[in-house]
Amino acid sequence: MLDVISRVSLHPIDYSGALRVTALSFKEKIQENDNTYSFLFTTPKLPGWKAGQHAIFTLPGAHVAGKTWRPFSVASAPSEGIIRIGTIIPPEPSSFKQRLIALQPGNVIRMFGPYGELYIKPSMSKVVAVAGGIGITPFRSIIADMADMDNDIDFHLIYSAKASHVYKAELENWKLKLPHLKITYTTTADEVNAVLLKEVTEGGNNTHYLLSGAPGMIEALRRSLQEQGVRSGRIINDPFKGY
Numbered sequence: 001m002l003d004v005i006s007r008v009s010l011h012p013i014d015y016s017g018a019l020r021v022t023a024l025s026f027k028e029k030i031q032e033n034d035n036t037y038s039f040l041f042t043t044p045k046l047p048g049w050k051a052g053q054h055a056i057f058t059l060p061g062a063h064v065a066g067k068t069w070r071p072f073s074v075a076s077a078p079s080e081g082i083i084r085i086g087t088i089i090p091p092e093p094s095s096f097k098q099r100l101i102a103l104q105p106g107n108v109i110r111m112f113g114p115y116g117e118l119y120i121k122p123s124m125s126k127v128v129a130v131a132g133g134i135g136i137t138p139f140r141s142i143i144a145d146m147a148d149m150d151n152d153i154d155f156h157l158i159y160s161a162k163a164s165h166v167y168k169a170e171l172e173n174w175k176l177k178l179p180h181l182k183i184t185y186t187t188t189a190d191e192v193n194a195v196l197l198k199e200v201t202e203g204g205n206n207t208h209y210l211l212s213g214a215p216g217m218i219e220a221l222r223r224s225l226q227e228q229g230v231r232s233g234r235i236i237n238d239p240f241k242g243y
């Protein structure tokens with residue numbers, strides 16, 4: 001399982017957190033827009049979990065055809081006391097997502113993790129984050145955590161979505177607590193590139209660039225950042241294989 005994840009990731013991952021297996025009890029689902037849902041689970045305390053990390057989820061007891069596990073970023077912050085995942089349920093969902101949407105309160109699923117490198121490290125003084133669509137999930141977690149911890153670092157979220165911007169109301173609410181948080185909502189790749197170019201021109205290698213979304217978007221942004229002289233160590237990404 002971890003071999004597969006390493007092949008889709010463009011940066012080395014510390015897998016140690018993936019060895020922790022936690023049983024989660026399904027609490028409720030929230031419909032965020034036409035096809036996007038949040039799934040909330042009760043969890044015991046998870047020492048070492050960092051906002052922004054992802055985990056592997058399985059649905060024991062449910063008969064899932066094909067691949068029985070999926071990685072999802074944890075969209076909640078540790079201080080929220082729950083595990084939240086956010087995902088798209090398409091018109092013809094995979095067997096895994098059919099079982100996910102059918103979960104009933106009290107059903108138990110398994111989580112391996114959270115783990116991964118997409119989180120705020122003390123060495124980061126300025127962060128530019130780019131979310132493509134449902135790639136917003138790790139940044140919901142990070143920004144909720146920053147608001148809870150009063151960690152008002154210089155953080156610019158560039159959030160691109162074709163239809164609605166999921167979690168916008170919550171993001172705007174947390175922004176009230178974080179004067180150094182800036183959020184730019186975009187709808188096209190050209191807009192993202194223009195805003196990012198401005199950031200790279202101003203911040204260059206003094207900034208860390210956190211990228212989350214479909215693999216094609218991540219690869220294009222990473223290439224573009226490197227062509228503009230950004231060092232690979234300044235770019236951290238989670239490619240959402242499957243989109």
Ligand SMILES: Cc1cc2nc3c(=O)[nH]c(=O)nc-3n(C[C@H](O)[C@H](O)[C@H](O)COP(=O)(O)OP(=O)(O)OC[C@H]3O[C@@H](n4cnc5c(N)ncnc54)[C@H](O)[C@@H]3O)c2cc1C
Binds near residue numbers: 093
């Ligand atoms: C680090 C990481 C974090 C992630 N975080 C999130 C998150 O927060 N939210 C989220 O929604 N997703 C996230 N993902 C992606 C997630 O794991 C799923 O891959 C994604 O949600 C799609 O799952 P699915 O069950 O709908 O489709 P899958 O069954 O995984 O299929 C993916 C795509 O392949 C196609 N496909 C499947 N089987 C075949 C086949 N046999 N032949 C041809 N095409 C096929 C499907 O049509 C679909 O387009 C993350 C991925 C990674 C690696």
